[in-house]
Amino acid sequence: MTMLQVKDFGKRFTIHHLGKTRQAVEHIQFSLEQGEFLGIVGKSGSGKSTILKSIYRTYRPDEGSMIYHSARYGFIDLTDATEREILYLRKHEIGYVSQFLNVMPRTTSRELVEKALLEMGATEQAAKIEAEKALTHFELDPKLWDHYPNTFSGGEKLRLNIAMATVKKPRLLLLDEPTASLDQQSKIKVREIIEKLKASGTTLVGIFHDIEFMDGLCDHVFDMQFSQDKFVKEGVIDES
Amino acid sequence: MHEEPILQVRNLNKQFGNGCTHCRNKVDRQLEKNYCPICGTVYACQDVSLDLFPGEILGIVGESGSGKSTMMQCLYFDAPVTSGEAFIYNGELNGLNVFQLSPQKQRYIRNHKYGMVYQNPVNGLKMNFSSIGNIAEKLIAAGNRHVSSMESTGNKLLEHVQIPLFRSKEEPQNFSGGMQQRVQIAKALSNNPPILFLDEVTTGLDLSVQANVLDLIKQIQREWGISMIVVSHDLAVIRMLADRTMVMLNGSVIEEGLTDQILEDPQHAYTQRLVYSLL
Ligand SMILES: Nc1ncnc2c1ncn2[C@@H]1O[C@H](COP(=O)(O)OP(=O)(O)OP(=O)(O)O)[C@@H](O)[C@H]1O
Ligand SMILES: Nc1ncnc2c1ncn2[C@@H]1O[C@H](COP(=O)(O)OP(=O)(O)OP(=O)(O)O)[C@@H](O)[C@H]1O
Ligand SMILES: [Mg+2]
Ligand SMILES: [Mg+2]
Ligand SMILES: [Zn+2]
Numbered sequence: 227m228t229m230l231q232v233k234d235f236g237k238r239f240t241i242h243h244l245g246k247t248r249q250a251v252e253h254i255q256f257s258l259e260q261g262e263f264l265g266i267v268g269k270s271g272s273g274k275s276t277i278l279k280s281i282y283r284t285y286r287p288d289e290g291s292m293i294y295h296s297a298r299y300g301f302i303d304l305t306d307a308t309e310r311e312i313l314y315l316r317k318h319e320i321g322y323v324s325q326f327l328n329v330m331p332r333t334t335s336r337e338l339v340e341k342a343l344l345e346m347g348a349t350e351q352a353a354k355i356e357a358e359k360a361l362t363h364f365e366l367d368p369k370l371w372d373h374y375p376n377t378f379s380g381g382e383k384l385r386l387n388i389a390m391a392t393v394k395k396p397r398l399l400l401l402d403e404p405t406a407s408l409d410q411q412s413k414i415k416v417r418e419i420i421e422k423l424k425a426s427g428t429t430l431v432g433i434f435h436d437i438e439f440m441d442g443l444c445d446h447v448f449d450m451q452f453s454q455d456k457f458v459k460e461g462v463i464d465e466s
Numbered sequence: 467m468h469e470e471p472i473l474q475v476r477n478l479n480k481q482f483g484n485g486c487t488h489c490r491n492k493v494d495r496q497l498e499k500n501y502c503p504i505c506g507t508v509y510a511c512q513d514v515s516l517d518l519f520p521g522e523i524l525g526i527v528g529e530s531g532s533g534k535s536t537m538m539q540c541l542y543f544d545a546p547v548t549s550g551e552a553f554i555y556n557g558e559l560n561g562l563n564v565f566q567l568s569p570q571k572q573r574y575i576r577n578h579k580y581g582m583v584y585q586n587p588v589n590g591l592k593m594n595f596s597s598i599g600n601i602a603e604k605l606i607a608a609g610n611r612h613v614s615s616m617e618s619t620g621n622k623l624l625e626h627v628q629i630p631l632f633r634s635k636e637e638p639q640n641f642s643g644g645m646q647q648r649v650q651i652a653k654a655l656s657n658n659p660p661i662l663f664l665d666e667v668t669t670g671l672d673l674s675v676q677a678n679v680l681d682l683i684k685q686i687q688r689e690w691g692i693s694m695i696v697v698s699h700d701l702a703v704i705r706m707l708a709d710r711t712m713v714m715l716n717g718s719v720i721e722e723g724l725t726d727q728i729l730e731d732p733q734h735a736y737t738q739r740l741v742y743s744l745l
Contacts, residue, residue, distance in 0.1 A: 242735035243742075283724060285731040309710050309724050310469055310519055330684065330706060332677055344688060 229295050229398060229429040230281070231257040235305075236289030237276050250276045252289065256448050260295075260397075263420070263430040267437045268450025274433045278400045280305075281431070282322045283312045294320070297397060317345055321391035324402040327375055327383040335361065335378075335386050336371045342390045360389040364419060381412035388419055392428075399423065401432035405439065413439060470555050471517035472693050473541075473661055478514040478550035480536050480717075483507030500531065500716040510536040512717040514550075518661070521691045523683075525708025525725060527699060527740070533717040534697040535585055538663050540565075541695075542582050543572040554579055556660050577608045581654030581692075585665040587646040590653065593639040597624060597649045600638065601656045608657035623652040627682060644675035651682065655690070662686075662694045668703055680706050701741065705729060713737050 236252035251273035258264045266274045279285040281292055287305040296302050296319055299311065307315070316322075329338055339360055343353035361371055364385040370378065375386055384404055391399060401420075405413045420443060423430060434440055437447060489495050489502035489509075501508045511533045518524050526534050539545045541552060551563040556579060559567075564575060576582075584590040591600050601620040610616050624634050627648035638646050647667050654662055664683065668676040684707065686692060696707050704711055704725060712722040713734065721734040732738045 239731070240733075242738055279730070284726045286723065286727055286733065310522075312724060313522070313709055330681070332681065341688070 227260045227295060228257055228293075229260045229262070230431070231293045232277075232281075232290070233293070234290035235277070235280065235287065235292060237273075237280055237285060238288055251450075254290070256446070258429060258431070258446065260429055261424065261427050262445040263424055263432065263440075263443055264446045264448060265437050265440055265444040266431065266433045266448045266450065267435070272450035274450060275402055278322070278402050278431065278433060282316070282320065282400055283307075284322075294398065318394065319397045321394060321396035321399045322402070323384075323387045323391045323399065323404055325380060325384055325387075325404060325406050325408075327378075327387055329375065329390075331376070332374060334372045335366060335375055335389075338375070338386065339389050339393055342393050346394055356393055360393045361386075363422075364389045364392075365415065380407045381409070381415070384408065384412070384416065385419075388416075392423065395426075396428065398429045398431070401430060403433050403435065405434060405436070417443065469519060472520050472555055473516075473518040474553045474555070475514060475516045475541070476551045476553075478511050478537065478540060478552070479509075479548045480511040480533070480540050480545065481507055481509050481548045497716065500533065509717050511540065511547075514714075514717075514719055516695075516712060516719070516722075518693050518695060520660075520693055521687070522709045523687055523694045523696055523707050525704040525711035526695060526697045526714060527701060527704050527711060528714030529699060529740075532714040534699075534714055535665055536717075537714075538582070538665050538695065538697060542580060542663060543576060554661070573607075577604075577657060579659055579661055581657065581659040581662040583647065583650045583654050583662070583664045583667050585669065585697075587638065587643070587650055590650040591638045591646065594637050596635045597629060597638055597641075597652075598634040600649060601653050604653050604656045619656065620652075623656055624649070626655075627652045628678075642675075644671045644679060647671065647679055648682065651679075651686075655686065655692075658690075660693060662692050663697075664694060665697045666699070667696070669698070669700065676703075683707060701729065713740070 233255055235254040238247055238249045240247040254277060256264060266277065268274050276285060280287045281304060283304060292304040293301050294304050296315060298314065336357055339357040340353040343356050348356065366382060366385050366389065370382060375383055405416050417439065420430065424443065483506055485507045486502060486505035488504045489507055497509065500510060514537055516524065528534055540547045547565050550565060552565055553561060554564055582590065598617065598620040601623060602616045605616045605619060621631060621634060625631060629645060629648055638649050668679050671679065680703065687694060698704055708725045711725045711728045712719050713728065715736050721728065721737050728737065729741055732741045
């Protein structure tokens with residue numbers, strides 16, 4: 227079953243005070259099946275984050291379509307779904323994780339994960355149990371559970387971010403350079419996490435500048451270098 | 467899948483002054499600011515439309531004078547609109563333009579459907595009544611008659627907003643700004659309204675108190691599922707609270723979108739200046 231099909235997608239930014247319009251990406255096409263993992267690679271500024279943020283609708287898409295298979299709405303074009311529909315999908319179906327933690331201040335790790343669950347309608351009791359499970363699963367030191375994350379290391383913030391996104395059991399998870407600025411040990415952990423998510427059937431789109439690190443996990447690689455082309459440029463990593 | 471808003475506003479106009487031949491015609495009205503240079507009429511809100519959905523927080527940002535408070539005051543019937551419609555989809559009033567209802571009906575809406583937290587606590591509280599008395603006043607307006615139950619409801623609310631019980635008989639004029647806002651919030655919640663208006667609730671409070679009030683609002687949204695319109699000129703407040711955001715300039719809505727989209731991919735030149743701190 228096709229989970230996400232991006233067709234002829236384009237996005238430009240107009241900066242009024244500079245009087246400039248920049249085409250960030252155009253003619254982007256790819257599609258992925260349920261449970262697959264698509265890696266996006268390309269040089270800095272080539273538009274990788276722009277694609278992910280447009281899927282999540284943090285950016286307003288300009289051209290093309292992005293057909294997502296929703297549990298609630300069926301096939302829905304994310305480029306023209308209503309804001310309320312997008313809010314629902316973010317709450318229940320589509321997760322976004324970057325290396326940056328963007329959360330309510332003065333809220334502990336435990337509360338943040340619990341909130342993610344409560345938002346979906348979990349009971350306090352269930353949220354408490356599930357939150358602890360997730361924090362354990364993603365190996366956040368229990369010492370940190372009742373601390374505010376602003377002092378956490380990059381790896382700790384990331385694991386908390388992933389815990390918050392994955393307790394919702396998203397159908398589609400978007401990862402924007404989750405391994406940037408992590409040491410080797412933490413990177414290996416992220417790889418393990420992605421393996422676990424894949425095993426549980428989550429569909430993933432991820433940006434990695436060291437895609438080799440995802441060897442054997444990625445089902446497709448989308449190279450921005452070829453995206454200017456009108457046609458599908460979707461390679462599969464040579465497994466040999 | 468169609469979702470019903472709980473509050474729907476269409477083409478709300480509010481002007482101060484009668485207008486002149488230069489400015490009266492909406493189509494010809496090309497004001498650089500929100501007032502007519504010839505007759506001085508202020509067009510404080512111009513064709514403001516919005517949908518507020520159940521359980522969401524709608525943010526409204528805009529510079530000083532852009533018409534945010536005026537819009538809230540019109541919705542709360544503090545000031546009559548010049549023209550426009552508003553509908554509440556919550557029980558018996560469905561489909562009626564509430565701006566055209568009788569003053570009694572409008573009072574009924576204020577007492578049963580709305581809570582309001584004013585920019586200036588002086589407008590929302592009787593400063594020389596006790597805090598619990600302020601809440602009781604609203605409870606009585608909402609039809610409560612039992613002194614003992616009012617007292618326990620009031621105390622529960624004050625506790626909820628972290629006003630120590632031993633201070634509940636004190637007048638808010640002795641309270642700090644943050645405490646006054648929290649008493650206003652308790653009062654606004656006392657009739658258990660489905661819709662809450664918050665006008666610059668954290669403006670003028672110091673940072674740690676701000677965080678405290680913002681936490682409280684988030685918690686109320688989560689636990690009570692109340693729909694809220696939150697007005698602020700502070701983008702940090704909007705970022706933290708609002709699901710969706712509208713941007714106002716000179717009385718008009720110039721842009722609306724998901725809050726993170728407004729902040730990360732602003733479309734309108736004014737919104738860009740606001741977000742990139744070029745103002
Ligand atoms: N919010 C924005 N406003 C204006 N321009 C933007 C915005 N976001 C991205 N761009 C522009 O779009 C282009 C693509 O940027 P994007 O962040 O998608 O690149 P990227 O491939 O993710 O790069 P990196 O590897 O450095 O993260 C760049 O020219 C960038 O300046
Ligand atoms: N009673 C009144 N008579 C005349 N003009 C008024 C009156 N009340 C408000 N205005 C004008 O209407 C416009 C909108 O004011 P309003 O208070 O709604 O702005 P605001 O967006 O809430 O600003 P702030 O961020 O400073 O609170 C302003 O130009 C103001 O001067
Ligand atoms: Mg990027
Ligand atoms: Mg105001
Ligand atoms: Zn005039």
